[in-house]
Amino acid sequence: MAGPGSEQPIIVQKFGGTSVDGPQRIRNVVKHILAARQRGYRVVVVVSAPGDMTDDLLAQARELNPDPNRRELDVLLSTGEQISIALVAMALEAAGQPALSLTGLQAGIYTDGVHGKARILRVDPERVLEGLDEGRVVVVAGFQGVDPEQDITTLGRGGSDLTAVALAAALNAEACEIFTDVDGVYTADPRIVPNARRLDAITHAEMLELASLGAQVMQARSIEYAMRLGVDLRVRSSLVDGPGTWIRRDAYVDHIPVVTGVTCDRKTAKITVIDMPDRPGAAWELFSAVADRQVNVDLIIQSASRNGTVDLTFTVPEDEFAAAREAAEAAARSLGASGISTDTNIAKVSVVGAGMMNTPGVAARIFGALGQAGINIDLIGCSEIKVSCVVAREKAEAAVRVLHDAFNLGEEAAG
């Protein structure tokens, strides 16, 4: 039976690690929740582990075992979020607001069994709705779910964003707010580009590119999910008031910006298979071997053919590099290539913008700006709404600043 407040709209509010780091910050979270209650919402809260706890737990695991069992790692990493739900629920009760904490399992977050980056298969929010019907604020542990074996899984780094989006979709929430330590999505990481500008709104497609290409502010998969299920999001600061940034389909009313933002990904690595036979099926053999090890390949570049051979270079996420190297070595041997070379000292710098596809000259401007700054481009990759360049890792931040300037994305200097 639906309870007394069941006609009230639902809001999902997600609070990241910094926002729940210590009692002071948790009390501040309570204020945001109570404000939403006062505006007439039933509130579902999703929280991350406090501060750097996930990193600390990961470091502890690696100290005891450099290659920990993925299932056990998920058991460990999911504990951080469990601390946060209990503390936030207690703080709410202390403020007179009945609350209920739920783990991923209790909140009905059902995933596949790929530990460390599980995909959500289904959300069954029955207990969440029961809690809401009892007039409680329901506080759900982000980043975790349960697989068909009833084992705990985690949803990939930054996965609390995904929990929030999935619950917002399953509950048909009116709003989904992502509270973090910046007051919105910026034209570049404000830690790298001090005059970066807050965006009022951005499309899911652009946010997905920015997030996949290194902008940590939202988890890429959560945006993919939000895009698919039509969930609009608002990113805002838990510490300062402000309008934040809307991530939504109709982000632009009359004018589509050519370039929206610049980002970089330092966690990438490069593998080249040297003198690979230039024949049909060779690339298939190489990339099937790589795919068999669950590695996601990013940029792929093949050299011109000479003497019946080519060099084939591709990039992979740094944490999948060891597996990719093994696969490439084995494929190179079986294909009769001369061998492989690798480079982990690289970074990928990307320029993203929805208007890029209809504007000539964007790539030229990028290459010109980097060239003038003496930054060498190693590999290039393009899609309709982005251009990515691989550069030396120590040049990555400089490259972001150069490109941010080249497209005049910054805040005008005061005075």
Ligand code: ADP
């Ligand atoms: P949370 O713990 O709240 O999930 P994260 O650390 O995951 O927060 O993400 C917030 C951080 O993302 C910011 O502190 C900022 O440095 C970084 N960031 C990277 N790119 C951007 C961007 N384009 N706009 C805003 N923040 C960004």
Ligand code: ASP
């Ligand atoms: N605590 C997890 C992480 O650090 C999930 C999250 O913060 O969203 O990746």
Ligand code: MG
């Ligand atoms: Mg995050």
